[in-house]
Amino acid sequence: MKKLLPLIMILALLLSACGDFAPEATVEPTAASEYAFTGDNYPSVSAGASASELARAITAIMLGRDRDGAEGYVDSCTSTAAWEALAAGESGLAVAADTGTIPDGVETAAIASDALVFYVSEDNPVDSLSLGELGEIFSGEETDWSALGGPDTGIVVMGREAGSGSVEALDLLVGCDTELVTSVNEFETADGVIGFGFYYPCVTQGLASGYKLLAVDGVLPSEATVASGEYPLTVDYLAGIMSGAAEDSPERMLWLWMQGAVGQAFISSQGYFSPAAEVAAETSEVTE
Amino acid sequence: MKKLMPIALCLVLLLSGCGLSEQIAAVREEYIDPAIERADSGNLDQPESDSVLTGPNISTDRSLISDVPVYEPLYSRAQEGYMSVLEEGWSGTLLPIGSGLATSEGEIVLDPVLASATPAVCTVEGEEYTLQIYILENSEGMFAACSAYGDWVTDFAYTEIIPFELGVLCISDAEANLAVCYSSEGEVLFDTADFSARGQLAPGSVASLAQYGSGYMLCEYANGQWGFLSTDGTFLNRDSDLPSYFDGASPFSNGLAAVSNNGAWGYINAEGGFVIERQYEQATPFAGGHAAVLSGGNWSVINTSGTVVLELGAVSAVTVTPGYIEADGTYYTVNDYTEAVFFGYTGIPCDEGFWVRGTNGVRVFRSDGTQVYFSGGAALLDNVAGLWLVELADGIVAAMDDYSRVVAAGVSEIVTDGLTGLPYAITEDGSLYDSSGALVAQGCTGLVLNTYAQCESGPYRGYTASSGEWVIRMISDTLD
Numbered sequence: 001m002k003k004l005l006p007l008i009m010i011l012a013l014l015l016s017a018c019g020d021f022a023p024e025a026t027v028e029p030t031a032a033s034e035y036a037f038t039g040d041n042y043p044s045v046s047a048g049a050s051a052s053e054l055a056r057a058i059t060a061i062m063l064g065r066d067r068d069g070a071e072g073y074v075d076s077c078t079s080t081a082a083w084e085a086l087a088a089g090e091s092g093l094a095v096a097a098d099t100g101t102i103p104d105g106v107e108t109a110a111i112a113s114d115a116l117v118f119y120v121s122e123d124n125p126v127d128s129l130s131l132g133e134l135g136e137i138f139s140g141e142e143t144d145w146s147a148l149g150g151p152d153t154g155i156v157v158m159g160r161e162a163g164s165g166s167v168e169a170l171d172l173l174v175g176c177d178t179e180l181v182t183s184v185n186e187f188e189t190a191d192g193v194i195g196f197g198f199y200y201p202c203v204t205q206g207l208a209s210g211y212k213l214l215a216v217d218g219v220l221p222s223e224a225t226v227a228s229g230e231y232p233l234t235v236d237y238l239a240g241i242m243s244g245a246a247e248d249s250p251e252r253m254l255w256l257w258m259q260g261a262v263g264q265a266f267i268s269s270q271g272y273f274s275p276a277a278e279v280a281a282e283t284s285e286v287t288e
Numbered sequence: 289m290k291k292l293m294p295i296a297l298c299l300v301l302l303l304s305g306c307g308l309s310e311q312i313a314a315v316r317e318e319y320i321d322p323a324i325e326r327a328d329s330g331n332l333d334q335p336e337s338d339s340v341l342t343g344p345n346i347s348t349d350r351s352l353i354s355d356v357p358v359y360e361p362l363y364s365r366a367q368e369g370y371m372s373v374l375e376e377g378w379s380g381t382l383l384p385i386g387s388g389l390a391t392s393e394g395e396i397v398l399d400p401v402l403a404s405a406t407p408a409v410c411t412v413e414g415e416e417y418t419l420q421i422y423i424l425e426n427s428e429g430m431f432a433a434c435s436a437y438g439d440w441v442t443d444f445a446y447t448e449i450i451p452f453e454l455g456v457l458c459i460s461d462a463e464a465n466l467a468v469c470y471s472s473e474g475e476v477l478f479d480t481a482d483f484s485a486r487g488q489l490a491p492g493s494v495a496s497l498a499q500y501g502s503g504y505m506l507c508e509y510a511n512g513q514w515g516f517l518s519t520d521g522t523f524l525n526r527d528s529d530l531p532s533y534f535d536g537a538s539p540f541s542n543g544l545a546a547v548s549n550n551g552a553w554g555y556i557n558a559e560g561g562f563v564i565e566r567q568y569e570q571a572t573p574f575a576g577g578h579a580a581v582l583s584g585g586n587w588s589v590i591n592t593s594g595t596v597v598l599e600l601g602a603v604s605a606v607t608v609t610p611g612y613i614e615a616d617g618t619y620y621t622v623n624d625y626t627e628a629v630f631f632g633y634t635g636i637p638c639d640e641g642f643w644v645r646g647t648n649g650v651r652v653f654r655s656d657g658t659q660v661y662f663s664g665g666a667a668l669l670d671n672v673a674g675l676w677l678v679e680l681a682d683g684i685v686a687a688m689d690d691y692s693r694v695v696a697a698g699v700s701e702i703v704t705d706g707l708t709g710l711p712y713a714i715t716e717d718g719s720l721y722d723s724s725g726a727l728v729a730q731g732c733t734g735l736v737l738n739t740y741a742q743c744e745s746g747p748y749r750g751y752t753a754s755s756g757e758w759v760i761r762m763i764s765d766t767l768d
Contacts, residue, residue, distance in 0.1 A: 036347035049768035057353060064349030067357070078768050097768070123368055153370065164768040184766045189363070190370040190399045197765070206359045207747060207765040253344050260343015271356055 035253050037062040043092030043251040048079030048165045050114065050198040051095045051237045053205065057270050058258070079165030086240055092251035097165025097198070098236040100172050108240040110275035111258045112267050115199040115226040116169045116233040119211035121191045126150040128215035131174060131232065137194060138176035151191055158195035159183040166197045169235045198235070199226055204271045227273050236275055359747055362761035363390065366397045374398045374424075378438030381707070381738040382422065383751050385762060391438065392740055392751070394760040403427050407436065407706030407737065408451035413541050414575060414610045418709045420472045421456055423449045433458055433470055436707050436738070440474030452498035454519070465494040469519070483521035501540030502558035509533065516545065525560040542574035542592055553581070555594070564594035576610030576622055576655065589613055589625070598625040611655045612637045622655045636668070643668040650678060662692050672702040673711035675723055687713030689723060696721040707738040728754045
């Protein structure tokens with residue numbers, strides 16, 4: 001085998017240089033890239049805030065810019081607003097949490113997953129809550145930590161914007177009083193606080209730093225428990241385009257790239273979890 | 289099998305149309321890059337071939353992308369447990385953050401229980417003064433006052449708080465005229481509950497006490513007449529033969545107060561005597577040493593001696609400010625009482641006097657007789673605490689000082705420090721410049737308190753010191 005290697009190399013070099021088979025010297029190789037984005041053809045992207053860092057990262061590498069340079073192409077908003085912007089034609093592609101209420105005519109595919117996590121003050125002795133207890137807290141039935149093994153302190157829910165992906169996920173996975181969980185009080189830092197959000201922004205990006213993550217049903221959210229599915233509250237990030245988008249349209253090319261091996265690898269490199277296998281196996285869904 | 293490999297390789301190369309560089313690029317895009325990505329992310333497992341699609345090959349450039357940004361707040365807490373009540377005795381400057389308060393040392397001292405926290409600023413004879421006091425409102429709509437430095441604080445016991453020259457008038461029961469006045473040092477200057485004469489005030493008239501000047505507050509009596517109340521609860525002229533009840537009155541300004549009885553207006557001083565006898569059909573408060581009076585159907589402008597300095601005739605209305613006099617749309621200067629026309633240009637009024645646009649710039653004619661010239665200026669937009677906002681001929685808006693030097697360009701607004709009153713220029717992109725043109729903050733919202741600038745940067749919300757360093761930084765992340 002070793003003796004044949006030089007021969008193979010010489011043969012390969014000869015073949016690659018021979019006139020009939022080699023590409024024109026002035027022609028750029030095209031087999032590697034079927035498509036290239038520029039600032040002119042790149043689709044406008046509406047992104048749920050929790051997925052907006054991903055949208056910016058993808059935009060950055062597609063346009064050869066840094067993250068700040070990608071800002072202008074990505075509108076960060078609530079997940080619900082991202083889907084609405086797509087349906088209204090205000091964006092060509094949406095990347096947002098699966099809110100369970102995707103507008104009609106939107107073709108979606110799971111491109112990543114995340115987990116709904118809960119956090120409390122670092123001084124709060126409560127380390128874990130059951131799904132039932134979380135439901136009681138966020139429905140407003142339980143209002144004091146003392147009933148949950150915590151201090152004799154009222155529970156202060158740190159709300160999020162109505163229509164946010166985490167509110168929708170909380171409603172779907174745990175159940176909640178929407179009015180209670182959308183009452184936004186910024187910068188709550190006291191003992192009685194409980195907040196919620198997605199693992200990626202809260203933990204990976206540190207937006208909940210200074211707080212203590214809670215285990216749910218005894219499972220602490222971590223890269224391992226979320227990736228394995230052991231942590232019980234997971235949510236998909238979907239990429240969506242309008243189903244009528246042309247086969248060669250920029251938004252469809254980008255959408256397909258996100259689902260492909262290269263796109264998935266890049267998404268994974270950004271710290272996002274892969275979508276649940278059974279969902280990713282499906283090519284896409286179209287809401288009607 | 290090994291022997292077949294070279295032949296297979298040659299065959300592949302031949303059949304694929306050759307182009308080794310293409311092959312290498314394709315292999316890199318399809319297999320090597322994903323493998324690197326997986327390795328970078330710690331996922332060394334092979335992707336399941338049936339769960340991942342082969343996406344289109346799209347040209348990417350990853351040379352400029354940086355690591356995922358990670359955020360970290362910067363704060364501490366003064367106490368364990370929820371701080372719903374503001375204690376006294378903090379060091380540094382109190383800074384409203386979110387709906388709570390923190391110190392300039394980055395320590396949270398009040399959790400988010402406030403609807404608002406506003407620096408108390410009062411206007412005395414046309415000039416704004418900062419009081420070093422915050423007016424706090426809670427979610428129930430009740431008000432409290434506190435020192436801007438945490439030295440003292442009241443309970444949320446007031447339905448309204450009005451800043452004025454003495455401090456803040458904290459009204460607990462407007463109908464019963466119950467109010468307390470706190471100075472900037474937290475001293476109780478008066479409490480109307482201690483006033484034996486409080487019962488003589490018309491119900492609901494306590495707010496008028498904030499109209500203060502020369503040691504007296506304007507008050508309305510229960511009989512519908514007006515008078516002046518001192519901070520010790522005694523009425524002006526009550527113990528003398530001079531009139532203490534007036535059919536109409538305006539607060540003291542420039543040392544005089546306009547009062548009327550039986551339809552005739554005059555002016556009294558703080559001793560209660562008439563400096564200008566009651567003789568006018570109407571009379572305005574003094575401003576900048578001038579007042580407008582109506583006599584015989586004709587308006588005039590008088591000085592504090594009562595001497596007529598400008599006769600205006602039968603105009604319908606007159607406005608007197610420290611910088612100009614206006615009568616039915618015609619403006620007059622306050623130094624020579626002539627129509628505001630300068631070198632053939634009609635003057636446009638501003639706080640300091642008038643400005644005109646000449647051939648090559650904007651010139652300001654101040655009421656004290658001095659001038660400021662802004663070369664290249666097209667319009668004067670504002671003048672705040674010594675900084676001028678000037679629109680230049682090319683459309684750029686610049687903040688300029690008294691010497692016509694550009695402090696900052698692309699300015700959207702001139703703001704003042706809520707505690708020191710110092711001016712700053714803020715540009716459209718949130719850069720904050722002091723009056724010397726030094727950049728002191730970026731991402732500024734426009735709120736500055738004792739040189740600490742409220743700023744936003746990405747998910748961060750907080751304050752930076754003049755050095756540009758965050759003194760407190762919280763994360764605002766409620767969108768999704």
